[in-house]
Amino acid sequence: MVNTSLAGVIRAALESGRFRRVLGMLHGIEGLLADDLVDLAAQPASFLERLAQTPSAALGSCRYKLQPDDPERALEVLRRHEAGVFIYIGGNDSADTAHRVARAARTASYDLAVLGVPKTIDNDLPETDHCPGYGSAARFLALATRWVGADTRAMRRTDPVRIIEVMGRHAGWLAAASALGREQEGDAPHVVLVPERPLALETILAAVQSAYRASGFAVVVLCENQPDETGAVLGARGGPRYVDPFGHAYYDSPGLYLATQVQERLGLRARYDKPGALQKTFMAAASSVDLEEAERCGRAAVELALGGHSDEMVILLRDDGPHYHCRTGAAPLEVIANRQKRLPEAFIRPDGLGPSAAFLDYARPLIGEPLPLLARLDPSARA
Template sequence: MFASQKGNLIIGQSGGATAVINASLVGAVDAALQDARIQGVYGMLHGIEGLLKEQIVDLRQQSPRLWQQLLHTPSAALGSCRYKLRDDDLPHVIDILRRYEIRYFLYIGGNDSADTAHRLAAAARAEQYELYTISVPKTIDNDLPFTDHCPGYGSAARFLTQATLDSTMNTLSMPWHYPIKIIETMGRNAGWLTAGTALARRDEDDAPHILLVPEQPFNADRFLSRVEAIYRKLGYVIIVTSEAIKDEQGQYLGAVGQAGVDAFHHPLLSGAAQTLVELVKQKLQLRARFEKPGDLQRMSAQNISATDQDEAYLVGKMATHAALQGESDKMVTLIRHDEPIYHCTTGLVELEQVANVQRLLPPEFLDDSKTMVTSAFYHYALPLIGEPIKPYARIDRTKVVQK
């Protein structure tokens, strides 16, 4: 099946930006510029919110040099948004698409963006407007279902792995100063980013020593017991926690710091790491501090994974191809192959199966303690961060001078 007529294509970016989201934009645009069935190639500024305001840019008029440069540029070049379409927005969007003769609609984003694309596809069908709508996966949270992983995750995991390793080296220089360090990651309700910080570990004494993921209810007594045991053995403890961990009553840690909800009613969280620091100080009488990389984990261009960048480009390109083949109301997926070496091909999944659905960290990726990853997780995640993180050299401090 192929699209039945010529038309214009529009593309937008939505949700939290990543270090490689522009690679998906470049892939989609490259494919569009090479196909005679696509006449105008447009970009919506700030996603669907900008489209509603008719903030549209002509991508054919951009400098040819731009696209290669954007491959290495973090954040959303078109601008992003977190806008939830209202029912009364849909006729207006369809009217805009008609007036601009847009037949191909690509939306780069995560769960909520898939919801936007799905609702738009349904509205176009109801209006009997021929529109081919494809969602392009993107999220550092790595929580989209039906795809092996999500573009954006590999680079964010690489940054957090390196950041955890670097921060650990600082702790090692004066472990008595702040022997307990807690690093807080993003990830909404999924522990993929927290788990990814362990990808530079070589043995059980390497940091991080404890991982706290949203999939496992937090028990303060077990946590404190484990912290104390590791501290007695090593003299310091590096802990990585998700911002979204909950206690056994289902309450977010640090809920007093919750900053409301976003347009899709997801909680805006703040305070998990600080709550843990106070718990350690009060119960164990140990000095503790926390680090929150924040947006840096999304945007670090210095830590872009080459694998992640290539796959982000691939899903963008294949989204354009899928639309031109007459596919609609679907998301591009990455299909993993480990033989002869790791690589990915692409597939498609119905958007109604993706919209507002989260894929959590599976049980087999956590060990019996539920505070560290297994070899199965290393097998899964290491290819996604590109070149392995190199360990740092250490002086053997047992070689003391004897008189």
């Protein structure tokens, strides 16, 4: 949804008539530091039209942590292009980058409006009701779980267990969303593991066994870094395989480990799926609510800038009332940068094996139209 928000920024900026140019940074702040910018108003018409159907970041992404001299260097390039507004789309790390640029501008008395636009499928930003990007990834996982669940049910006599490993390093918002795929009692997912609740392998295996006994099959959804009771990633007590420049750690697959344990310890054939980047890119499962809000958040950043705001991020604020609606608001970038919103206690079942009804009420409006229902046999109509 980076691209959908980007389209909102471009359209709002051009429509306002207040800007001579709209420039895009290639690969985020790295592009700014290298003065590697594109003129977004000079792109072919197809570029803007297709942005909303193109996943990921058409301008390229980065994982670059600012060095001490970088904010000054960024201001130099911005000054050279006579930029009055700096809009940055992303999650905590992007908010941190934007906040440092804003602070440097204040120190240098450079009149620059710095605005953040939230985007992360992880949904782990504070202040905002939810993040653009999350609703579409949540819809993808709800559909995937419903449909892979139907397949696991059909194959239950030979392959009764399915493990689906999803994104979300330290927060279980995505894993929890898989529960929106459940139509009836006994449907997938049967066990949902979230990093907020470390669990011993024995506890997880017992839950799989119990779901299998009750339903004849079991679908488990877990996060890519799901911790065991010691806090180590399941099956990876030897430590991470890789740590990126922001200090985020990547591990071998806890899902593949769990599948092997289910086979060896429970004697049940377990298959393993890892949708990976499909979660953030599969536009055929995008949420209409998410797409609309993503564009609106991009537009709101332009409006905030024109209204004299700076060093803030656009946020979504949910209105009270029977029908779902979110307004846009703003929160300090510094707050967004330094806090991570994990699943609150009230959104997790007491046994830690799935999200609560309160979570489902929170997340359901975000995924857009109701999901297609499964054909179900009437078991009483035996021949």
